[in-house]
Amino acid sequence: MDLTARAIEGSRQDFYIANERVAPKSGRYIPSYDPTNAEPWYEVADAGAEDVDTAVQAAKKAFADPAWRRLTQTDRGKLLRRLADLVAEHADELAAIETRDNGKLLKEMHAQLRAAPDSYLYFAGMADKLQGDTVPVNKLDMLNFTLREPIGVVGMISPWNSPLMLLTGTLAPCLAIGNTVVVKPSEHTSASTLALAELIARAGFPAGVFNVVTGNGATAGEALTQHRDVVKIAFTGSTATGRRIAANAASRLVSCQMELGGKSxxxxxxxxxxxxxxxxxxxxxxxxxxxxxxxxxxxxxxxxxxxxxxxxxxxxxxxxxxxxxxxxxxxxxxxxxxxxxxxxxxxxxxxxxxxxxxxxxxxxxxxxxxxxxxxxxxxxxxxxxxxxxxxxxxxxxxxxxxxxxxxxxxxxxxxxxxxxxxxxxxxxxxxxxxxxxxxxxxxxxxxxNTYRSAAFMSPSGGFKESGYGKRGGFEVMREFSRLKNVVVDYSGATQDPFVIRLR
Known part of the structure; x- marks a missing residue:
């Protein structure tokens, strides 16, 4: 497995679905440009709605598969630890890919990718800490408690400025909780996300847990945000695009996590x-x-x-x-x-x-x-x-x-x-x-007395047109889980069927 920029240069990069490379059904590819010389350096598959559906169905199947669904929280944490080790091992290669793709300083990309394993380790430790509560109620013969559960297939659309760092902030908790994911990276910077997919498979995650479809936002992104089986959207990008995505999600009554623009x-x-x-x-x-x-x-x-x-x-x-x-x-x-x-x-x-x-x-x-x-x-x-x-x-x-x-x-x-x-x-x-x-x-x-200081343990997110929802710390675990209330009556008594039991 060669994850170097040299191996990617001049290549055609296909989707990553169910732990396999999959070519676009249309046969269309779009170029990604090197910002230092304005020249194309690889091509990425351009997804249509049918390609997106293939990826979502793979994620939906994986979510229901006992190989993932019945995996214990502790074992999910172990997978994330393996992934952290692999990201650390390949941090330099991933950093070089991102620099070639978006022109950011190699030393900054090194810093981001060397910090990413810590985020995976943090949420690996969180995997078996997500717990519900026992709720005291005014009924002595009733047990009332809550459960925190995974929500299903999460669609993620990641930006071009720091692709893997910003993806990690949502991906790590999503996997720790037990969700499955379909990512649509920016069409300008897809190579590092596809390389990460290789590492996720190598870490031992079951097929379909993590999938990547690439292409333009107007086609691939639109199809992902409108898909009936995607239960939540995580988006980082412009406020204008965020509005479009939020409208698509609202039409299906699903929630979003949005980190949008700023003018700080x-x-x-x-x-x-x-x-x-x-x-x-x-x-x-x-x-x-x-x-x-x-x-x-x-x-x-x-x-x-x-x-x-x-x-x-x-x-x-x-x-x-x-x-x-x-x-x-x-x-x-x-x-x-x-x-x-x-x-x-x-x-x-x-x-x-x-x-x-x-x-x-x-x-x-x-x-x-x-x-x-x-x-x-x-x-x-x-x-x-x-x-x-x-x-x-x-x-x-x-x-x-x-x-x-x-x-x-x-x-x-x-x-x-x-x-x-x-x-x-x-x-x-x-x-x-x-x-x-x-x-x-x-x-x-x-x-x-500081600025641009970040920590994955801290909750972050915007107000007003900068978006809603949080990433980081325990708050993000709430974003990608659902809370269920369970009520158990152990009185053995038969109740009046026409009167709600308040006491």
């Missing part, structure tokens, strides 16, 4: 070390070339230190090293898609037209070595206003708008004046102020 406020007060805060803002918006839903792309700075902060932010941004993502010295690689590059350019244009000051960046790099790729300079738009279009919409690129504020009251109004509510950050030495901000800001995750 990143706040700097004048009482902090400005260099440390600048470093935090750079990490919050320029890491991953800004292609992260938690990007702190709206930066609010206290008026007394505003000019000094912008000056230092520009100086630090100027030192960011743009280059090939496999170069250890590179700090900012290309954007993942040509369309994303076009979008970033368009929104920077909106910002300048609306009156923001271009402090640095705002163009493609001029170096010949980067000319073919989808690179864009880290960009600071100063003297921005919160009502500017580039401050309202998620850009998903290396662009930050900087806005001055006078006091805490004005700040909170600005921070919460957004359709999103995924994350927020604040830099201050005043713990009272920090706690007031954490209490009052509309965000599912709040960072104080």
């Amino acid at each position: 406020p990143h706040v700097v007060f004048g009482d902090v070390d400005l260099d440390r805060a600048v470093n935090g803002v750079v990490a919050g918006v320029f890491a991953a070339a800004g292609q992260t839903c938690i990007a702190g792309s709206r930066c609010f700075v206290e008026a007394g230190v505003y000019e000094a902060f912008v000056e230092r932010l520009v100086e630090r941004t100027q030192r960011i090293r743009i280059g090939h993502p496999t170069d250890p010295e590179t700090e900012l690689g290309p954007l993942a898609l040509a369309a994303q590059l076009d979008k970033v350019e368009q929104y920077v244009g909106y910002g300048i037209a609306d009156g923001a000051r271009l402090a640095i960046g705002g163009r493609r790099p001029q170096r010949e070595a980067l000319a073919k790729g989808w690179y864009y300079e880290p960009t600071v738009l100063a003297d921005a206003r919160n009502d500017m279009r580039f401050m309202r919409d998620e850009i998903f690129g290396p662009v930050v708008g900087v806005v001055p504020f006078r006091d805490e009251t004005e700040l909170m109004a600005l921070a919460n004046d957004t359709n999103y509510g995924l994350a927020a950050g604040i830099w201050t030495r005043d713990i009272d102020r920090a706690m007031r901000f954490a209490r009052n800001v509309d965000a599912g995750t709040v960072w104080i």
Whole structure:
């Protein structure tokens, strides 16, 4: 089993259904492009509704099969531990595949893939900790208790920015609980998910427990979210697509877990070390070339230190090293898609037209070595206003708008004046102020004197148009299980059949 990028290069990647590679019934394939040179490097099968149905039926069959359904919780945990070991063993190969697919820094992909086994181990330990309760009732001769059960076939649609890290956050708990899964990865970054499928089979998971169908969202994704046998949808991606998926799920009365867009406020007060805060803002918006839903792309700075902060932010941004993502010295690689590059350019244009000051960046790099790729300079738009279009919409690129504020009251109004509510950050030495901000800001995750710090033990998820449902910690186990109430009458008495027993 060769899981290297070299083995994938130039290949045609088929679906993975019931532990086997399956070709598309239409015979159609679509190219995946290397963001560093805009050239195709492999093709992925393009699923239609019939292909999706094949995968869902395999998952449905596996869910009912005693080989999976009758497996004890402890034994499911053992399978996840084996998978964790295999992911750790192949972390470098998986990281290299993802870097080739989406252009993110190899060192970041290494960090993500080396952390992924810990997530599988965490939920492996959780597999036999999912338990119900005995419920006291006002009937002495009755036992009332609850059970936590798997829900069935879960459809997952994963994004292109961190495919395996974001998939792991839902996949690990799903498997720990005993569900079966059909994944539709982004058509731009499918290779690592298909490689993971090989490892899941090798770990000993029964055929059909984990299946991968690839292809365009408008066809494969639509078919998966509309399928009658998919009982829950987990989606990470744009708010616009999330609305479409939620509508499909609502028509069938099934639930969703949605992690959608963000336009997160990143706040700097004048009482902090400005260099440390600048470093935090750079990490919050320029890491991953800004292609992260938690990007702190709206930066609010206290008026007394505003000019000094912008000056230092520009100086630090100027030192960011743009280059090939496999170069250890590179700090900012290309954007993942040509369309994303076009979008970033368009929104920077909106910002300048609306009156923001271009402090640095705002163009493609001029170096010949980067000319073919989808690179864009880290960009600071100063003297921005919160009502500017580039401050309202998620850009998903290396662009930050900087806005001055006078006091805490004005700040909170600005921070919460957004359709999103995924994350927020604040830099201050005043713990009272920090706690007031954490209490009052509309965000599912709040960072104080740090930013973009993640842990799979912590529940995360957004408010408003950033989605709903949680991932991480025990909360995600509730997302992918169902609660059943069981009532046992051991009185031996015959009850009046026309009167509900309340006592």
